[in-house]
Amino acid sequence: MSEAKRKFWAFAIVATLVLISVATYAYHEFYLYLSVYLWFGFIYGMCLQYGRFCFSSAFRDLFAVGVPRMAVGIMIAIAFFALVGAFVSATGLSTFHSAPIGLHAVIAGFIFGVGMCFAGGCASGSMYKTGEGNMNAALVVVSISVTQAVFVDIGGWANALVPASWAKSASEKGLPASINVADGWVDQYLAGYVWDQPVLSFATMLGWTDQSVMGAFLGNFLVGVALPGAALLVVVYFFWSRRTFMKKRLAAASARPRLTDELAGYWAMVVASKRTAIAGLALGIAAGLHMYASQGLRVKYGVRNAGPLLERMGFDFGLSVNGTVFDPGYWYVTTQEAQWVGWVFHKLGWNQMDNIFFGFNNGIPNPLINPADWMSIALFGGAAVMALLHNEFKFKKPTLETAIWAIIGGALMGIGSRLGLGCNVGAFFVRVSQGDPSGWVFGIGMVGGAYLGVKFFNWWTERRMARQFAATIT
Amino acid sequence: MRNVLWTIFAIVGGIMGFLMGYATAPMIESGVLTGQGAKRATKIEAGKELEQFYKDLYKER
Numbered sequence: 001m002s003e004a005k006r007k008f009w010a011f012a013i014v015a016t017l018v019l020i021s022v023a024t025y026a027y028h029e030f031y032l033y034l035s036v037y038l039w040f041g042f043i044y045g046m047c048l049q050y051g052r053f054c055f056s057s058a059f060r061d062l063f064a065v066g067v068p069r070m071a072v073g074i075m076i077a078i079a080f081f082a083l084v085g086a087f088v089s090a091t092g093l094s095t096f097h098s099a100p101i102g103l104h105a106v107i108a109g110f111i112f113g114v115g116m117c118f119a120g121g122c123a124s125g126s127m128y129k130t131g132e133g134n135m136n137a138a139l140v141v142v143s144i145s146v147t148q149a150v151f152v153d154i155g156g157w158a159n160a161l162v163p164a165s166w167a168k169s170a171s172e173k174g175l176p177a178s179i180n181v182a183d184g185w186v187d188q189y190l191a192g193y194v195w196d197q198p199v200l201s202f203a204t205m206l207g208w209t210d211q212s213v214m215g216a217f218l219g220n221f222l223v224g225v226a227l228p229g230a231a232l233l234v235v236v237y238f239f240w241s242r243r244t245f246m247k248k249r250l251a252a253a254s255a256r257p258r259l260t261d262e263l264a265g266y267w268a269m270v271v272a273s274k275r276t277a278i279a280g281l282a283l284g285i286a287a288g289l290h291m292y293a294s295q296g297l298r299v300k301y302g303v304r305n306a307g308p309l310l311e312r313m314g315f316d317f318g319l320s321v322n323g324t325v326f327d328p329g330y331w332y333v334t335t336q337e338a339q340w341v342g343w344v345f346h347k348l349g350w351n352q353m354d355n356i357f358f359g360f361n362n363g364i365p366n367p368l369i370n371p372a373d374w375m376s377i378a379l380f381g382g383a384a385v386m387a388l389l390h391n392e393f394k395f396k397k398p399t400l401e402t403a404i405w406a407i408i409g410g411a412l413m414g415i416g417s418r419l420g421l422g423c424n425v426g427a428f429f430v431r432v433s434q435g436d437p438s439g440w441v442f443g444i445g446m447v448g449g450a451y452l453g454v455k456f457f458n459w460w461t462e463r464r465m466a467r468q469f470a471a472t473i474t
Numbered sequence: 475m476r477n478v479l480w481t482i483f484a485i486v487g488g489i490m491g492f493l494m495g496y497a498t499a500p501m502i503e504s505g506v507l508t509g510q511g512a513k514r515a516t517k518i519e520a521g522k523e524l525e526q527f528y529k530d531l532y533k534e535r
Contacts (some may be wrong), residue, residue: 014486039489059502293493294499297500299501
């Protein structure tokens, strides 16, 4: 694509988004709430593409070829976001809520980790790669979306797999009759198991509140992110980075490394991931400001969720039984992906409002007026603009083999996301950054799953190449 | 291309400035940011009897 064309398309995308914001604001003031999502989504897309922010690539580089650059960059990004998050929490403007913590998060993370390695991209990575014109990544996004919508409504035969204790506990929650909690594996998993698990943060575990300065900065940031993050980087340094660094540094002297050498090596590893770290800093600031802006508009409009705003604008279809829609007020990926497929399924006659995920919590509003969907659509746009300006935009068609892996991997990520109540962003990146220990628990599972996924994929590729080689010889 | 990128940054920055300003005003008005709307902490008054009760707790029987 010529430079002139790339410039044209970059401006065309920005102009379209500006037009949407201005026109909808002129039509009704409440659309500004959706525009907040739209512009932050655009920024997230730009940052993700610039930093090549993909968890799958990070783990593949680390476990397959021993390059820690992107994994380190992601850890730094988490630290930056955590610092901004601490400021937002301490001022009482955070929209974040911790998730229940339990063994389920490890299992969910494991399934997600395997899936992202099979698919060749995590939930956020697949989105920015779609913006770069990678249709294989688009297939991953579709697979994640469809799988989630199907998985959250599986009932019938799957009810037989529900433990009696979950069914009993779920039935005691007093959920509305429209949800029909006795029918649906995920419904009984959520109401009968997940909701019974403790909800914690590092601040509350240390006796502070999340909104206090001590809780936000010492509890959630220092104890919850900075110290474990620095310790993890030490592990990464000793296993994957130290050897190469010392080989170069001590080649001439052939002496034993001193503490200053170790510190220099550690610092060199940290600064090597400059691009991902810069993207992480921008993501962190943007995510913090996103919370701030959402909260400000909630105060202005006198709401705690976008559901009542949509209702006031005349859109009452697809609101949950509580009158709410999915409206996290910060960066999220998978739930809105499930929503757009859930909306399509519902329109085609498959009742999607009788489960907890859609019917009780998130709703399935029309994707055209779904706040979080505006964020995702704009995220594609932001990634596309950045890719166009860096001459990295290219339409890539999937092959049959990569398409199959994309669908399988996407499906596993979809299941993992719903079991873990989020993906690598919602269940790991955001939660860890905000001092929620369940994020680390999901992360442990995700690293385990990614390790297995990378090893399996390597074995599969080598086996296939060996067969092809043997066929060529004979 | 660098100029294009900076132009887009400027457009996005302008829009973000508007959104942040729009979000900040109601928080100042309602006292969320300034703290003017916040309630005073409840003052707990302990009577002399109650104070004596707690002092007596330390006494050995």
